[in-house]
Amino acid sequence: MARPRKLKKQRPQVRILFGSVYPLGPGKASLIEAVGRTGSISAAARELGMSYRRAWQLIDATNKYFRQPLVETATGGRGGGGATVTSFGEEVLDRFRTIEAKAVASVDRDITEFERYLADEPSG
Amino acid sequence: MARPRKLKKQRPQVRILFGSVYPLGPGKASLIEAVGRTGSISAAARELGMSYRRAWQLIDATNKYFRQPLVETATGGRGGGGATVTSFGEEVLDRFRTIEAKAVASVDRDITEFERYLADEPSG
Numbered sequence: 001m002a003r004p005r006k007l008k009k010q011r012p013q014v015r016i017l018f019g020s021v022y023p024l025g026p027g028k029a030s031l032i033e034a035v036g037r038t039g040s041i042s043a044a045a046r047e048l049g050m051s052y053r054r055a056w057q058l059i060d061a062t063n064k065y066f067r068q069p070l071v072e073t074a075t076g077g078r079g080g081g082g083a084t085v086t087s088f089g090e091e092v093l094d095r096f097r098t099i100e101a102k103a104v105a106s107v108d109r110d111i112t113e114f115e116r117y118l119a120d121e122p123s124g
Numbered sequence: 125m126a127r128p129r130k131l132k133k134q135r136p137q138v139r140i141l142f143g144s145v146y147p148l149g150p151g152k153a154s155l156i157e158a159v160g161r162t163g164s165i166s167a168a169a170r171e172l173g174m175s176y177r178r179a180w181q182l183i184d185a186t187n188k189y190f191r192q193p194l195v196e197t198a199t200g201g202r203g204g205g206g207a208t209v210t211s212f213g214e215e216v217l218d219r220f221r222t223i224e225a226k227a228v229a230s231v232d233r234d235i236t237e238f239e240r241y242l243a244d245e246p247s248g
Contacts, residue, residue, distance in 0.1 A: 015139040023242055067243050092241050099234045106230030110223045117216050118147055119191050 023065035024096050028058055032093060035059070035071055036085040044083075059083075066092065147189035148220050152182055156217060159183070159195055160209040168207075183207075190216060 015025045022028075034044035045055035063069040070089030074082055085093070104111075139149045146152075158168035169179035187193040194213030198206055209217070228235075 065243055066241055088241075092238075095234070095238055095241070099231045099238060102234065103227040103231045107223045107227045110219070110226065114216075114219055114223060117190050117212075117219070119189055 024062060024092070026100065028062050029093055029096055029100075031055060031058055032062070032070055032085060032089060035083050036090075039082045039084065041071075041073065041083045148186060148216070150224065152186050153217055153220055153224075155179055155182055156186070156194055156209055156213060159207050160214075163206045163208065165195075165197065165207045 015022055031044055031048055031050075034047045035041055038044050038047065041055050041059060042052045045052045048055070059071050063071060066088075068088045069086055070092055072084055072086055074084075139146055155168055155172055155174075158171045159165055162168050162171060165179050165183060166176045169176045172179070183195050187195060190212075192212045193210060194216055196208055196210055198208075
């Protein structure tokens with residue numbers, strides 16, 4: 001049986017939608033940050049509990065939304081080559097995290113109030 | 125061939141994530157507002173260009189995240205019964221739209237600056 005997911009007491013996050021797409025969201029940002037820390041897509045995928053394939057697809061999709069790639073991969077070499085976050089990628093991530101924090105801070109109190117509308121656990 | 129989606133010049137929206145779930149997002153909010161306007165899930169689904177089944181699923185999922193239902197359906201009667209937004213639902217929607225507007229306003233300028241990182245059209 002799946003453990004019920006608690007809706008409350010979780011730090012709210014914010015996603016910025018451009019039209020109907022998310023060029024970057026909290027999940028993709030965490031993945032790219034993990035690539036920066038670990039120097040490889042497979043290690044980053046492991047850290048976030050997702051498949052290499054899924055991680056690669058997310059990074060590839062994100063790269064395409066931007067003027068320049070956020071992550072670059074080196075093929076070949078020992079261990080199949082690593083991955084690095086470009087300086088453009090660092091700048092984009094930094095801006096994104098700033099926007100996220102600012103948006104959350106602006107509605108922090110409203111969200112706490114909104115939480116009283118939520119069920120303790122999703123029913124059904 | 126699919127028309128390329130322009131990333132820019134679209135009004136940014138904000139989604140508030142509670143943990144890993146969205147009890148309510150811009151799409152669900154628009155759907156529920158359409159139910160309020162049209163008095164039926166099928167008419168709301170048509171208005172938003174989605175199947176009745178999809179609309180019903182979204183509404184059902186949303187209802188379960190909250191203490192009380194946001195939408196109530198009446199079965200039977202002419203036309204198979206209609207659907208109404210409850211007063212609880214109206215209150216939740218109102219709060220949600222306020223939070224959304226406030227969050228967007230707080231990062232409006234930052235998002236405009238962020239847009240210069242985006243490709244004119246997603247490549248690939």
